[in-house]
Amino acid sequence: MKKRLDQLKAWLKTSAPIPEEFFRKVSSEPVPHHLKRWWFCLGGTAAYLFLIQVITGLLLTFYYVPEPGHAYDSVYRITYEIPFGWVIRSIHKWSSHLFIIAVILHVFRVFFTGAYRKPRELNWMIGCGILFCVLTFGFTGYSLIYEQLSYWGATVAANLTQNVPLIGEYLARFMRGGDTVEENTLTRFFIFHIALLPLAITILLTIHITLIRLLGVTELRFEDDREHSTSHVPFFPNHFLRETIIASCIALVITFLVVFFPAGLGLPADPFVTPAHIKPEWYFYFTFRWLKISSLTVGVLGTGAAAALLVFWPFIDRKIEKHFPGKDISIWLGIIAIATLLVFTVWEALV
Amino acid sequence: MDFVNILCTIFVASLWFSTPFSLHALEPAIRESESTCVSCHRDLEGMLSEPVRLWEKSIHHDMGNGCEGCHGGDKNDPAEAMSPQKGFVGVPSTDKIVDFCGKCHVGVSENFKKSVHFQASQTNLLQKKNTPTCVTCHRSHDIHKASLDLINESLCSTCHSFENPKRIKEAFASTELSLEHRKEDLNYLERRGMSVKKLKEKHFALRNTLHQLTHTFDVPEIQNKTHSVNEALQTTGNDLKVLHRNIHRRWWVGLGVACFLVIFIVVLVKLLKTYEDDAS
């Protein structure tokens, strides 16, 4: 047995002559001790969930038909007729929610530990790019089901886009591929969902992680870490094991959700019947609520301003720090922003 | 600042934040605009404003059937709102009410026209009896979701004995209960991921055959049909048992996977511990 293994190793070495040193170097990057807390692992958690999405999404594509006349029926078939279709679809659905939660929490942790500050401004901005991709991922994916709520969600979103000043008309047209949500819309949502967005996220993520490797993560020291003599642990196996443990816990949660709350299906989309309560997915609740309580143009512009604020936060933060040093104003602004977010989301959920 | 501290602060801050914001402050911004019928009649006196108050709590209000749905007219033009040219029909006379409501409730009014109640209203004037119309039982503005409670002694016995009404009520009541239970069961199965589309269609048809009978007030027919519906419910019950078994099978498999994962996690935690002990 051992001999066989050695033979295989030798064969691999000649066929793919990558120096062992390389693997050792890549995998044993020292990781600061404070990363043992779970909220410092949220980035890794998101990466794991993204992987799940790619695999299950690929499997769903085998049976999904991106055509208005067949989309709903194909999802129905996946859910109720194709063996294990319900498992794959339910995993894809639930881990999409967990993915978005993980990304949002990751942003919170980066924010509140000030890890976006110099020299990591660029990485924060790339992170924002990822965040927008992730949200668009959710939106396009939900629309693919072509049930009443998802269809009308897409219609409302396109109508809202129309209110963007100057370019709104073009933007909405680009989104729908016409004047209403129809064939062209579904095809382009499909292509975005299964090709363009995964590609974009993969590229952005590669840069994201490369930059983390180059810059290292922000060094923090917690009080209860003092007792430890080592301030760093190797990525492999320590940190890797920790991420695997978290991943397994999440797999446990997903198993529970899939078995007890499998993905269902609403009524098929009907362009002539507007449902009484149109609601997007929960992660758009706060925007939706905000748009409802402000006028349309102000609403759309406000959303844009909030997005810009997020993207350029590292620079705004620097200005604030310069004028009011050591007052933690950024932290408080962040808390207010999150409180607003929570209130709007809960508000929309309740009505 | 410690992370847990931050989370707690966020929570408290969001509670504090939500008080001044709470719904009524911004309510007007989200309320739908009113029709001119409603806004004018609301401020009139007595009989003219009473309908608004009653209608606002009715099922018609909730389902989007406004004044103009029944009385006609133009709800957007305050000056011409009640002009006959705009289709305003005013207050219907008693003998017009069945068609007045039947405009929308087509099936119900057809069945009602087969009933003794309607037939008795069509006989000649000398024999004419006091017969009920839609609004006798459902009233005109405070109409709510219909239920068997509408068949009650104080209403029916204003005109005749409660004997036959009681038979109708009893025949319906037991079947209605079984239908309701079956529907809950189907909803449960659907939530747990079972395909119940066909079963639901069947169930809907069954419920319909029963409800079509209500307004015929035909006692033998009602007793017959409720009996056959009960039997049909029993036979489809077996299909549902299979689905329940499917769900349970899924749960067991899920439990198996969960157990495996728990063991896996425990092993990994132990492994990590040994590495960490090595390090320090």
Ligand code: HEM
């Ligand atoms: C698919 C989504 C994402 C993945 C997979 C991901 C992955 C990661 C990973 C693995 C880390 C290492 C530390 C940790 O795990 O916390 C990290 C750090 C970081 N992430 Fe992300 N990330 C994602 C989205 C974002 C977003 C949306 C932002 C910001 C808007 C962001 C900003 C940052 C920054 C600034 C760091 C450096 C933190 C430090 O130096 O301590 N990331 N990311």
